[in-house]
Amino acid sequence: MAGPIRVVGSLNMDLVVQVPHHPGPGETVLGSDYATYPGGKGANQAVAAARAGAQVEMWGAVGSDEFGRLLQENLEHNGVDTRHLRQLEGPSGLALITVDPGGQNRIVVSPGANGRYLPEHLPPFTPAALLLLQLEIPLPTVQAAAEQASAQGIPILLNPAPIVPLPGSLLRQVRYLVLNETEAAALAQSPVETPEQAQKVAQELQKHGIPAVILTLGGAGLVWADGEESGHWPAHPVEVVDTTAAGDGFCGALAACLAAGGSLREALRFANAAAALVVTRAGAQPSLPQRSEIEAFLASAVETA
Template identity: 50%
Template sequence: MANGGPAPGGPAIAVLGSANMDLVAYVPVAPRRGETMTGRDFRTVPGGKGTNQAIAAALAGGRVTMIGAVGDDAFGPRLRDALAGCSVDTAGLRTVPGPSGTAHIVVDDEGGNSIVVVPGANATVTALTPGDERRIAAAGALLLQLELPMAGVLAGAEAAGAHGVPTLLTPAPAVPLPDGLLARTDVLLPNEHEAAALTGHRDPHRAGRALLDAVPEVVITLGAAGSLYFARGAEPVTVPAAPVRAVDTTAAGDTFAGALAVARGEGRPMAAALAWATAAAALSVQHTGATSSMPARAEIDTAARRPGPTPSR
């Protein structure tokens, strides 16, 4: 995909999250337990949900700063360079002794994936430094995920709340969320499986309504079916996605989150922001890899202008 730096004057976004090197094997069909099979390709791609969202937001036009940690191994400089190469500020990315985080990913010919994450350096991010808090306070939004220790995520959310910075939380991997974190979350961004795990409701409409008891806004992503938006005191909004052939869905949700943060930061109405983020995610699944699949702003704008479904109630 084409790379592009942030647009001058774009919205300021801080990302507190993981940095992993993705070790990606491509296979016709995912192996069953105990089965060995021959893959058709293997790649190492900078990733981690924090890195993914930071790069997605930067390519979509945001001025992005990344807060997290990498190891002092060979992967650390590659992860840092990948972020810097997309104009992400890496001053908040610590280097700590030991290995960087890794994600071991199997992608099948239908574009589906299974992932094993080994945290590595990410496990050391249990608190903020004074510099981290300043970076969050200077942002217009904070993107959070759950590949860091919960103590670190909660510290970031508390700092954002103290400085009036809106938080967008992707609850992945899905784990029970502390009340203190939910109380400091402005927009919750689960996929349909995460929403079901959090609420016990497989119906995304029921799950979304249930989640509104804890947070003011919820966006449930539905893969090829688009997304659902819920806000207190309003009717749900369905945002369909254009039909595309998925090659690799690894970073679709992170692409969506990064683009949505930019669109909201630019003051777009929520339905329009969701449609734009959905166009970005649809572009990402048509290419392999995580950060390597993410579209630049001009590509998103072009895709979003194509005739097709529009947001509807």
């Protein structure tokens, strides 16, 4: 189907601190560098898709504060259509992020306006190439968007993060399910500690009626199952700086390639390269690569899939 990628999801301002190690209960840790970045899974994936060459709309909500203004301006600067972005009274979403020397992060999110974005705030759906969803907005809003998209034959890519119990009615509407090991283990109620276990879980999740299931495994790459084939794609060997937006970069690039008519295998190759570039840079949206960078990386990469 022709049209834009429609992202219905969250926008947060990320407050990021570099730490020698993540604090334990009751522990105070002296951090070093501090930075503020536009973020939120929805906005990150929208920017990732736009930088990967797609036409993108962002549907969601910001607050009536300075962060809200900055979040909207940032999307527009990145070429994302914000005509359907709502401003709701109160604070915008906020994420507190610590990043250790190995690039691993811990994140606490205060939903702000994202938590007040309800089904009645959704405009009527118009044609789109793909609907891209996450779970940082209320589940009823996610379900309402999925129902509208499904009724119009718009394929749905769901990234169920943060993971919550999901109704079968929602899963049956999803064309592409993209999740990490933690989310997959929670949804399937089965351990995901090796690529072999991940492959088994991907195939189990397909029994919900989902045509394609993709599990991202961090440094171990990804596995997928789509009914016709399944496989394991290793991660590209890169120097990891910050993993904060790896999943969002992957989802946005995957959506961009699929919306452009690429096959699932082509889209996975493209998204795997995008995620590799993301983790070599600090910050969420600042780390998201342009299409030209992804293509150049692929041209020089040694692949084993």
